[in-house]
Amino acid sequence: MGRRGPLGRGAVVLTAAALALVATACTSQKAGDTGRGNDDGKTKVGLVTKTDSNPFFVALREAASAQAKKDGAELVALAGKFDGDNEGQVAALENLVQQGVDAILITPSNSTGILGAIKKAREKGILVIALDTETEPKDAVDATFATDNLEAGKSQGAYVKAALAGKEPKLLMLDGSPGGTVDEMRHRGFLAGIGIAEGDAKILGKESTNGDQNKAQQAMENLLQRAADVNAVYTINEPAARGGYAALAARGRAAQVLVGSIDGGCQGVQDVKDGKYAVTVMQFPKKMAEQGVQAAVEFTKSGKKPGGFVNTGSVVITDKPVAGIDSKDTAWGLQNCWG
Structure with missing residues (x-):
């Protein structure tokens, strides 16, 4: 509860208003395929922040982009138009599911309003991790990495x-x-x-x-x-x-x-x-983002899911x-x- 700098190469940052433009970014689906991930085997991670302008969420996004690059993953970053834009975040989650991501990291604007979209993503076998903000109930996501x-x-x-x-x-x-x-x-x-x-x-x-x-x-x-x-x-x-x-x-x-x-x-x-x-x-938004991306990559490699609330600390x-x-x-x- 108040960003500058370009994202890493290959990352995509869009507000909800532009979500329709990325529908063509979906990878082709093969027979028997779940439709998730990339044809080259890279983990595909979606990130949905409350906004793309608040310095906190810019820092989180940049850290996620850097960690994804380090881990050989692809990051697709979307955002609401403003703090509290639940409809924009719902549209972003639906778009990421269509793109076939393996995992979604989200900072929920509305901890209850986003639950339906999260449930649909998890039913597709997508790992969903909350960053910064818990959902209500907390177990609506697989895990939360956030400040207490x-x-x-x-x-x-x-x-x-x-x-x-x-x-x-x-x-x-x-x-x-x-x-x-x-x-x-x-x-x-x-x-x-x-x-x-x-x-x-x-x-x-x-x-x-x-x-x-x-x-x-x-x-x-x-x-x-x-x-x-x-x-x-x-x-x-x-x-x-x-x-x-x-x-x-x-x-x-x-x-x-x-x-x-x-x-x-x-x-x-x-x-x-x-x-x-x-x-x-x-x-420490950098910790939230790095740990979230690491958990997503581990999930695609081993099937292991993180769980519960992970306090990333405050000073x-x-x-x-x-x-x-x-x-x-x-x-x-x-x-x-x-x-």
Whole structure:
């Protein structure tokens, strides 16, 4: 919950609007053939991200492309038009099934809305792995490689609580997309970490931002009109944090408000170093993508399927460490960031 750089040679990146154009990319099917994979024996992996522009998903896509090239596999990368575009992701899954992929890696925009398309893919014998976002129920996919988003939210909240040093929180919340699984888990985790119940008067206001910088700036401007005494801000991701900071700075309030975030992109870590916000919780999209592609290749070689939830980890990044919170500084963050 906020990409640049070309993909590796041979990869295909399309939004849902252009899916029809790749229908001719299907490999020819021989008698007795399942229709999956390539005639040359290469594993064919489909990747469906929430968008193709958010820096997190660009980093994930680039890592998947690099790992596929390393493992001698082919990657076909598709995306929704926007965060929350469930229909676009359903169309992408259907297209990948028609193309005969061996495995599909997906970051679901809607953890329940995508279930029918996933079920149809698995019934065709296709391995389906969720990246970044769990499905509901979790066993709708073969496995999930993701950040523990509840724990990442708790880490952000616990840091903000400690950094307030005994001051009562006066909190504004820049949320993600309504109904999003990651959005809900991070929101709930943050409140648990800071020790505030949903609906508490300490929450001065909250608005959805879809993780977009411009929407977050407008949301913060709106919230500040009725909550000028805010001293802490939760943000769903770093683009939202940048938007929130811009609105605070325009009001001359940035220095008085403690802003936290989650992502760990290189721009976000630099923002922490520059003092725009106090903390970010780094996640590792490269690990998700690499492990997903490796599992897909192993599946086509041996038939072995991964299972369950694999936590790819998170790390608190700040140059203002507080007692009781394990953290790394921005120098470490800039060496390990993505994007």
